[in-house]
Amino acid sequence: MKVALAAAAAGSIALTSACSGGGDDDGMTEDGKIQLTVSLFGTFGYTEAELESAYEAEHENVDVVFEGDGANWDTEVRPALDTALDTGSGAGDVVGVEEQAAVELFSNSAVWTDLSALGHDDKAENYVDWKWDIGHNPDGNLVGFGTDVGGMGMCYRTDLFEEAGLPTDRAEVAAAWADWDGFQDVAQTFVDSGIEASFLDGPTQLQNMILGQTAGAGDGELYVDAEGNLTLDSAATTTAVQTVLDLHEIGAIGPYVSWSEEWIAAQAQGGYAVMPCPGWMTGVIETNSGEENAGKWDMAAAPGVAGNWGGAWLGVPASSPHPEEAAELAAWLTAPEQQVKVFEAVGNFPSSPAAQADPAVADATNPYFSDAPTGQIIGASVQDFPALEYGTLHTPVKGAVEGVLNGLIDGTYSADDVWDAMQSEAENAVELSGGGL
Amino acid sequence: MSTTTTTESAKGSAAGPPQTKSGKSVPPDQRSWRLRLNRADIKGTPYALVAPYFLLFMVFGLFPMAYTMYASLHTWKIGVPGREFVGLQNYSFLLFEYERFGWSIVNTLGMFAMATVPQLICALMVANALNKRLKRQMFWRMLVLAPIVTSVVAVGVIFARIWGQEYGMINGFLELIGLDAVNWQAGRFSSWFAISSMVDWRWMGYNSLIFLAAMQTIPRQLYEAATVDGASQRQQFWSITIPQLKPVIIFTAFISSVGGMMLFVEPMMFDAGRLSGGSDGQFQTTSMVLVDILRTHGNYGVSAAAGWLLFLVIGLVAAVNFLIVNRISGSK
Numbered sequence: 001m002k003v004a005l006a007a008a009a010a011g012s013i014a015l016t017s018a019c020s021g022g023g024d025d026d027g028m029t030e031d032g033k034i035q036l037t038v039s040l041f042g043t044f045g046y047t048e049a050e051l052e053s054a055y056e057a058e059h060e061n062v063d064v065v066f067e068g069d070g071a072n073w074d075t076e077v078r079p080a081l082d083t084a085l086d087t088g089s090g091a092g093d094v095v096g097v098e099e100q101a102a103v104e105l106f107s108n109s110a111v112w113t114d115l116s117a118l119g120h121d122d123k124a125e126n127y128v129d130w131k132w133d134i135g136h137n138p139d140g141n142l143v144g145f146g147t148d149v150g151g152m153g154m155c156y157r158t159d160l161f162e163e164a165g166l167p168t169d170r171a172e173v174a175a176a177w178a179d180w181d182g183f184q185d186v187a188q189t190f191v192d193s194g195i196e197a198s199f200l201d202g203p204t205q206l207q208n209m210i211l212g213q214t215a216g217a218g219d220g221e222l223y224v225d226a227e228g229n230l231t232l233d234s235a236a237t238t239t240a241v242q243t244v245l246d247l248h249e250i251g252a253i254g255p256y257v258s259w260s261e262e263w264i265a266a267q268a269q270g271g272y273a274v275m276p277c278p279g280w281m282t283g284v285i286e287t288n289s290g291e292e293n294a295g296k297w298d299m300a301a302a303p304g305v306a307g308n309w310g311g312a313w314l315g316v317p318a319s320s321p322h323p324e325e326a327a328e329l330a331a332w333l334t335a336p337e338q339q340v341k342v343f344e345a346v347g348n349f350p351s352s353p354a355a356q357a358d359p360a361v362a363d364a365t366n367p368y369f370s371d372a373p374t375g376q377i378i379g380a381s382v383q384d385f386p387a388l389e390y391g392t393l394h395t396p397v398k399g400a401v402e403g404v405l406n407g408l409i410d411g412t413y414s415a416d417d418v419w420d421a422m423q424s425e426a427e428n429a430v431e432l433s434g435g436g437l
Numbered sequence: 438m439s440t441t442t443t444t445e446s447a448k449g450s451a452a453g454p455p456q457t458k459s460g461k462s463v464p465p466d467q468r469s470w471r472l473r474l475n476r477a478d479i480k481g482t483p484y485a486l487v488a489p490y491f492l493l494f495m496v497f498g499l500f501p502m503a504y505t506m507y508a509s510l511h512t513w514k515i516g517v518p519g520r521e522f523v524g525l526q527n528y529s530f531l532l533f534e535y536e537r538f539g540w541s542i543v544n545t546l547g548m549f550a551m552a553t554v555p556q557l558i559c560a561l562m563v564a565n566a567l568n569k570r571l572k573r574q575m576f577w578r579m580l581v582l583a584p585i586v587t588s589v590v591a592v593g594v595i596f597a598r599i600w601g602q603e604y605g606m607i608n609g610f611l612e613l614i615g616l617d618a619v620n621w622q623a624g625r626f627s628s629w630f631a632i633s634s635m636v637d638w639r640w641m642g643y644n645s646l647i648f649l650a651a652m653q654t655i656p657r658q659l660y661e662a663a664t665v666d667g668a669s670q671r672q673q674f675w676s677i678t679i680p681q682l683k684p685v686i687i688f689t690a691f692i693s694s695v696g697g698m699m700l701f702v703e704p705m706m707f708d709a710g711r712l713s714g715g716s717d718g719q720f721q722t723t724s725m726v727l728v729d730i731l732r733t734h735g736n737y738g739v740s741a742a743a744g745w746l747l748f749l750v751i752g753l754v755a756a757v758n759f760l761i762v763n764r765i766s767g768s769k
Contacts, residue, residue, distance in 0.1 A: 259709050260708070396733050412719070
């Protein structure tokens with residue numbers, strides 16, 4: 001009976017300790033090396049470019065671990081990172097932060113290591129200006145090194161364009177849609193040809209692209225201002241949504257919700273002819289469309305002014321047991337040489353001017369995209385791009401707006417309902433995420 | 438548990454008295470000490486043996502529930518310092534202002550009804566079939582279990598493709614026989630239907646296995662007697678199998694209703710991992726609202742309130758369910 005009692009007690013202790021394990025993590029491996037965990041999402045390309053072994057070869061006392069390859073930022077990584085930063089543990093030593101959340105996450109100085117205090121303030125020339133600026137938070141601390149930039153081109157299917165009687169040469173296409181009016185004319189021609197494919201994939205990516213372009217070229221106002229007030233009447237929002245409404249009216253927008261199974265299938269089946277293409281999107285299309293569609297895709301310069309979508313920063317959480325080593329690793333990963341390697345491996349466009357000028361990037365062509373000069377097209381789009389400040393409520397309101405636009409396409413909302421629906425959904429999002437409740 | 442306790446205490450009492458009867462004088466204080474230890478053994482052992490469960494329940498069940506209650510009464514957001522007591526404000530927001538919440542309950546109940554009733558009926562039929570003498574009996578039984586061991590994410594991806602608008606298999610068939618393609622995701626009922634098919638595919642086998650296990654405990658004599666009396670297979674099923682299965686039917690109905698009310702992964706995967714359940718929440722379940730508020734909006738307070746409201750709804754559904762099932766299987 002004593003045995004039974006002791007066993008029961010031991011059992012419950014074992015269970016509770018098993019669940020609370022890992023509290024005494026000092027960030028060292030068993031053989032005494034400093035372990036640096038790099039927590040990422042999507043495709044940073046560090047694994048593909050084999051940077052782990054390269055760094056460990058130079059730093060024998062460091063063991064680098066990359067985590068989170070392929071994870072979804074919005075639904076998986078961001079919530080976990082929020083919690084980890086909030087509780088001060090488990091965030092990793094170097095973390096990737098996505099563009100649209102950077103301003104919001106970096107604004108809390110308490111949870112990030114000040115990289116300038118560790119002597120990294122001299123690296124401004126490694127990054128384009130706006131990338132460097134957003135890496136600084138309102139308190140003036142340097143909290144993040146820029147990785148890649150999105151850049152913007154427009155991907156299109158030459159086979160479908162030819163069928164619709166449109167030019168297929170990328171210079172002619174770019175000239176035809178030099179501005180958004182031209183884009184609508186091209187769309188009209190495509191629709192009038194009556195071929196069985198949609199002109200554009202869906203409403204949300206185009207909306208996102210025009211939003212960034214218009215805000216970047218104008219007053220910088222997006223959906224929400226810095227105080228958390230809705231600005232759905234901003235020039236950027238109205239232009240973006242109105243363009244979607246106009247294109248929808250002529251039937252140019254396809255029913256493919258971004259990242260859905262149908263959207264993926266449509267890339268292989270030729271379900272639509274055009275989609276906005278940040279540098280990293282070429283890899284997505286190539287994977288989804290497969291070998292049999294090689295050479296059918298091409299890329300042309302996008303309509304309107306320059307634009308950007310995507311890109312990330314690397315920051316060092318204050319909770320890292322090895323901030324100095326982590327900062328050094330983050331700086332190294334985002335240095336021009338590594339950015340070139342990443343571009344060569346997965347196509348993420350460098351944020352470093354030196355890397356952008358590197359022949360391996362500037363002269364890069366993409367064989368899958370009919371040998372389009374992607375380096376040149378994307379590079380031109382990011383040269384003078386102004387920094388966009390995505391406020392703290394941008395992501396939730398963006399979700400509300402995109403939901404309504406998808407609803408416009410699937411028939412849930414009529415064109416007349418769109419603005420009202422957007423307003424009420426966005427108000428809910430602001431109330432839940434912002435100062436209300 | 439109870440058998441262990443009785444044997445333990447029987448041993449204890451057997452080992453105790455003989456020493457005192459053997460004539461050797463045992464000091465009274467030592468004797469009473471032994472006696473007390475003995476009594477503590479008899480009374481305490483059962484509690485000690487069940488303690489691990491209750492300790493774990495307290496740590497992982499009771500405490501989170503209490504803490505959720507605390508959170509639901511406060512404003513508490515990621516990145517916003519300070520928590521403020523606001524009473525029932527989070528609840529009233531969900532109930533009276535946030536339309537998606539009310540709709541999510543409608544969606545959850547709708548999908549539950551659409552999925553569970555046919556699922557349990559099919560499971561009964563399949564279990565009845567598997568209970569017959571079949572060739573390769575083991576193979577068939579394993580086959581109905583296959584969906585349970587399939588990754589739910591893979592199931593979601595496949596079903597999203599099957600029910601896709603442009604490239605979906607179902608719409609392909611519809612067009613083949615001259616009907617119009619349906620945008621299954623866009624409508625409330627159509628999306629419920631698609632998701633219910635996913636739920637049924639996944640859980641029918643599980644329930645039929647439970648039914649099968651219960652059917653095999655029904656005494657053969659009942660059927661033999663019925664056969665002698667000239668009862669048909671059908672009559673035997675309704676008059677012997679169903680009444681004998683009553684407790685198990687109640688159990689599966691209860692488990693399915695709790696599971697159905699917490700439906701989450703299937704509708705999420707149906708919309709490419711998004712939490713908004715369609716463009717206007719057509720198939721957003723209450724669990725999805727809860728997680729959406731937590732993840733997209735970082736709002737612990739409102740999310741906790743949604744959790745408690747969901748708890749109440751589940752309790753209500755389980756109670757109604759119990760009454761209905763009890764009445765149906767009682768009347769047979």
